[in-house]
Amino acid sequence: MSKTEKSERIPLYSERDRDNLRWLWSRYLRKKAPWLLVVLGMILVQGVVYQQFLSMTESGLRVIFESGSVADLVQVCIVVFVLFAVRGLMSYLVPRITIWASNDAIFHMRRDLIDHMMRLDLAYFERTKSGEIIQRLVTQTQALGVFVGQATANAVRDAVTVIIVSGYLIWKNPILFATAVVVLPFIIWVMNYVSNRVKIVQGEAETALGEYMNDIDEAVFGMRTVKIASQEEVETSRLMGGTSALRDLMNRVQITQALTMPSIDLSSAFVYVLVIGGGGYMVISPEFDVDGASIITFLLGMVMVFDPARLLAMFIGSLPSHFVILDRVRRLHDETPSITDKEGAVAEFDTGGDIVLEDVHFSYSEDQPLFHGLDMTFKGGEVSAIVGSTGSGKTTVLSLLTRLYDTKGGRITIGGQPIDELQVKALRSAYSVVAQDIVIFNNSIWENIRYVRPDATDEEVWQAAEKAEIADVIRRRGGAAVGPKGAQLSGGQKQRIAIARAFLTDAPIILLDEATSALDQATEARIKSALDRLTKGKTCIVVAHRLSSIADADRIFVLEAGQLVEEGTHETLLKQNRLYAQLYSAQKQGYDKDR
Numbered sequence: 031m032s033k034t035e036k037s038e039r040i041p042l043y044s045e046r047d048r049d050n051l052r053w054l055w056s057r058y059l060r061k062k063a064p065w066l067l068v069v070l071g072m073i074l075v076q077g078v079v080y081q082q083f084l085s086m087t088e089s090g091l092r093v094i095f096e097s098g099s100v101a102d103l104v105q106v107c108i109v110v111f112v113l114f115a116v117r118g119l120m121s122y123l124v125p126r127i128t129i130w131a132s133n134d135a136i137f138h139m140r141r142d143l144i145d146h147m148m149r150l151d152l153a154y155f156e157r158t159k160s161g162e163i164i165q166r167l168v169t170q171t172q173a174l175g176v177f178v179g180q181a182t183a184n185a186v187r188d189a190v191t192v193i194i195v196s197g198y199l200i201w202k203n204p205i206l207f208a209t210a211v212v213v214l215p216f217i218i219w220v221m222n223y224v225s226n227r228v229k230i231v232q233g234e235a236e237t238a239l240g241e242y243m244n245d246i247d248e249a250v251f252g253m254r255t256v257k258i259a260s261q262e263e264v265e266t267s268r269l270m271g272g273t274s275a276l277r278d279l280m281n282r283v284q285i286t287q288a289l290t291m292p293s294i295d296l297s298s299a300f301v302y303v304l305v306i307g308g309g310g311y312m313v314i315s316p317e318f319d320v321d322g323a324s325i326i327t328f329l330l331g332m333v334m335v336f337d338p339a340r341l342l343a344m345f346i347g348s349l350p351s352h353f354v355i356l357d358r359v360r361r362l363h364d365e366t367p368s369i370t371d372k373e374g375a376v377a378e379f380d381t382g383g384d385i386v387l388e389d390v391h392f393s394y395s396e397d398q399p400l401f402h403g404l405d406m407t408f409k410g411g412e413v414s415a416i417v418g419s420t421g422s423g424k425t426t427v428l429s430l431l432t433r434l435y436d437t438k439g440g441r442i443t444i445g446g447q448p449i450d451e452l453q454v455k456a457l458r459s460a461y462s463v464v465a466q467d468i469v470i471f472n473n474s475i476w477e478n479i480r481y482v483r484p485d486a487t488d489e490e491v492w493q494a495a496e497k498a499e500i501a502d503v504i505r506r507r508g509g510a511a512v513g514p515k516g517a518q519l520s521g522g523q524k525q526r527i528a529i530a531r532a533f534l535t536d537a538p539i540i541l542l543d544e545a546t547s548a549l550d551q552a553t554e555a556r557i558k559s560a561l562d563r564l565t566k567g568k569t570c571i572v573v574a575h576r577l578s579s580i581a582d583a584d585r586i587f588v589l590e591a592g593q594l595v596e597e598g599t600h601e602t603l604l605k606q607n608r609l610y611a612q613l614y615s616a617q618k619q620g621y622d623k624d625r
């Protein structure tokens with residue numbers, strides 16, 4: 031037994047489960063209530079059919095044992111056939127309606143989750159494994175669909191059958207029924223034990239599955255690195271680690287669940303023995319007014335009760351795992367984004383104004399502060415550059431300007447307006463961004479460029495592609511998709527797509543983060559002159575390692591470990607002969623040596 035199992039005793043049906051079920055019902059099922067009532071009606075009919083069948087069987091047996099009339103026997107047979115034809119029709123209609131209702135509910139659940147996920151902060155995606163998110167949207171919602179649809183409908187059908195047939199049997203022979211149900215406490219104890227264990231292990235299994243999916247995603251995406259570094263065996267053993275963890279967990283869940291069936295089989299054996307023995311005694315003893323037909327019917331009734339009871343028990347055994355899955359899905363839904371529009375947020379602002387960071391505090395995690403009181407002013411209409419050693423916070427400044435993260439103190443304004451008082455969409459659409467991590471979708475290059483402005487005309491897309499020097503590649507490749515995450519493109523081609531997107535967006539503020547680092551010098555020079563035209567008269571903030579590429583910037587900011595250590599023009603910074611001058615001469619020497 032694992033530590034978790036020993037220390038935790040998770041209630042079978044907690045307050046949280048109740049709340050989750052209420053949420054599921056009110057959001058996704060309530061509007062289908064009329065149809066669910068129809069289903070319930072049909073299920074009741076199915077239960078009544080069984081009861082009527084038993085009654086008919088008893089009559090049929092009496093005809094055989096007592097009156098011996100063939101006509102009566104034929105009549106009984108016809109009624110039994112009609113009864114089962116009705117049950118057959120219901121067995122077709124019930125799944126039809128429940129499958130439709132549950133798939134529709136899951137469609138809406140997935141739509142809501144996708145919609146919700148898109149609103150979450152970037153930080154959520156940085157702390158959550160992609161496998162976990164895929165799992166929520168694919169397997170867990172699918173499992174919930176089956177659970178709320180067919181599984182529950184079948185369980186209700188089984189419960190109704192058990193109740194109606196048991197009711198009939200109690201009415202026919204209460205003493206014999208009471209004898210038969212002595213095993214009930216044992217079955218309840220087994221169910222309780224199984225459910226509790228399943229709930230604990232299912233939680234671990236869901237987490238392990240999420241990690242496993244994430245590992246697969248990382249291995250597939252990183253296959254180039256895996257191969258170059260000859261790490262196939264390491265990756266194989268990492269994935270095999272996940273595979274065997276999953277096997278062990280699934281074994282534990284399913285073996286525990288499998289305890290339910292034999293315990294019910296054993297119980298039913300007891301019941302049959304009791305009914306045959308007790309019932310037989312009743313027929314033999316003159317003090318009971320019981321005949322053979324009623325005992326045979328009773329036994330048949332018990333057989334008819336046990337099968338649905340077994341299925342019902344299995345359904346109840348699977349409830350805890352479904353509660354765990356429901357809880358996971360709900361948790362994604364409960365994640366709240368923090369970067370949202372404030373009450374009264376405005377869409378209009380002076381996009382050409384100065385961008386000012388005042389006493390900005392920020393850290394990605396509490397234990398690693400990055401900015402503690404950063405002040406910077408990017409003049410409107412000018413080209414500003416941020417330079418500094420790796421990890422000094424250059425990209426983070428751009429992330430704060432676009433509100434991918436919010437500052438933890440101080441404020442950022444554009445044209446005097448604090449950016450957190452602007453509508454997030456309006457703020458972000460004021461920027462054309464060429465970021466370091468370029469996201470390319472498995473579509474044509476053309477569609478990838480158009481992604482940032484779906485309403486752009488063909489002419490505009492071509493112009494952007496020409497300026498970014500990617501038009502020739504488009505002509506060569508045509509509409510061919512570029513592979514998952516742009517795997518079929520070179521780094522420079524991806525970068526040119528990102529630049530083309532910036533040309534196409536043509537927003538008033540331009541953020542370039544190492545925008546041309548993957549290009550050869552001739553291409554860089556051509557694109558740079560196009561970029562110069564794009565940025566003319568606009569506010570432009572450039573992050574660059576290659577200092578020669580930003581020498582003509584109006585203002586250069588030098589960051590070091592989250593602190594602004596120098597600012598000025600290229601010439602003044604060189605004259606100051608501090609960090610910038612050192613970095614510049616080091617790069618120049620390296621470059622001269624290379625030549």
Ligand SMILES: Nc1ncnc2c1ncn2[C@@H]1O[C@H](COP(=O)(O)OP(=O)(O)OP(=O)(O)O)[C@@H](O)[C@H]1O
Binds near residue numbers: 420421422
């Ligand atoms: N999403 C993140 N979560 C946690 N820490 C982060 C995250 N992004 C960056 N950091 C950390 O914040 C610091 C600043 O990172 P940033 O990317 O802003 O540096 P940079 O100056 O742009 O570096 P480079 O020149 O290498 O791109 C680094 O120490 C980095 O490890």
